[in-house]
Amino acid sequence: MARHRTTPVLGAPRRHPFRALGIATMGALLVGAALFPGVSTDDATPVSDQTALNAVEEHGQLQVCGLKLCDESGQPIQLTGMSSHGLQWYDQCLTDASLDALAQDWRADVLRVSMYIQEGGYETDPRGFTDRVHELIEEGSERGLYVIVDWHMLTPGDPNHNTDRAKEFFAEIAAEHADKDNVLYEIANEPNGVSWNSVKGYSEEVIPVIRAQDPEAVVLVGTRAWSSLGVSEGSDHSEIVDNPVDADNIMYVYHFYAASHSGGHFDVFREAAQELPLFVTEFGTQEHTGDGPNDFASAQAYLDFMAQEQISWVNWNFSDDFRSGAVFETGTCNAGGPFTGTDSLKPAGEWIRDQIRTSGLSA
Incomplete structure (x- = not known):
C-alpha cells in the first residue's frame, strides 16, 4: 500500500456459478433505477450497460495466457477497480450501499480486499478477520465482481515472517471459495528489505497450499522493494526473469504512486511488461505515502x-481516510454516503471514478 503511518490447470472443466444470475440481476437493476430517480443522466448507468457489468458472468474463470490475463475462453482482458483500505481501520466503508455503488455506478470489474497482517490486523484476531474476508468475497461475488484477497503484509517487510499464518489463512479461504470463478489470491502485498530469493521461496511455499484447494485460480505474487519490481531498492525486473517463481498461472505485482514513481520506475515497468505477466494491484x-498533491x-x-x-489495475483506496489518496471526503462512510455520483468525492476520487467507468470491461 501507500506507506500507512500510525493512524490453473488449463483445459480443465470450467465452473459457471454465476450463469443463473442474468434475469435476477436485470430485475434488481431495474428496481435500483427506480429507487434513485434523482441521479443525473450523466451519472446514471443505463440498464443495458449495467447488465454487462457482471464481469464474472461474462468472462468466467480467469487464466494467465502468455503475458496476459485472459478470460475462460482465452481472450485477453483488462480488469479495473478499487482496493479497500485496511479492514481494521475502514471496514465501515464496505457496506451494501458502497459496494452497490462500486459495481453499478463506478462500473468496476474488481474489488481488492486489503487485509493487513500486522498494524492491528489479522494477527490480532485471525478468526474475526478471516470471517470478514469470507463475507466480502460473498458480497463481491453477489455483485459480479472479481475479488482479490490481499494478504497485506507490509511491516515487517519479509513475507517469511508470516508464512505459517499465510498457509493457514489461504488454506481456509481457498477451500471455502474453490467453487467460485472470481477469486484471485495476492499472497504478499509489498515485500521490502529482503532479497528476491526470499520472496520466491515464500511464494513457492504458499502457492501449493492454494493450489491444493483451488487449482485454477490466478495467484498474484508481490515483487520486492514494495512491489516495485525491485526498482525502489536498486534492482529491476531482470532478477525475476532470470529466477521466476516455480508455479503456473501466476502474475507478478507492480505498485506505483504517480507523483513519486515516474521516470526510472515507469521505464522498468514498460520493459517488464514485455517479459513478465503483470497485474497492478495498487x-x-x-x-508514495498515499497523500500529497x-x-x-x-x-x-x-x-x-x-x-x-x-x-x-486497482486503485488505492476506497475509503474516507483523510489522505488525498482516499476517494471519499472524510466522514462519508460514517454518514452512509452518498457513494454514487461525485458529490462526496475528493479530486482523486472523481478522477479515478471516471477512469473506471470508461476502462477495463466497461470500455
Missing part, C-alpha cells in the same frame, strides 16, 4: 500504457 495519483498527468501516462498492454 496505485495512486499521489506520492495529485499528479494526474503521470498517472494518465501509466493508465494509457496499461490500456495498450491490457494490464489490469
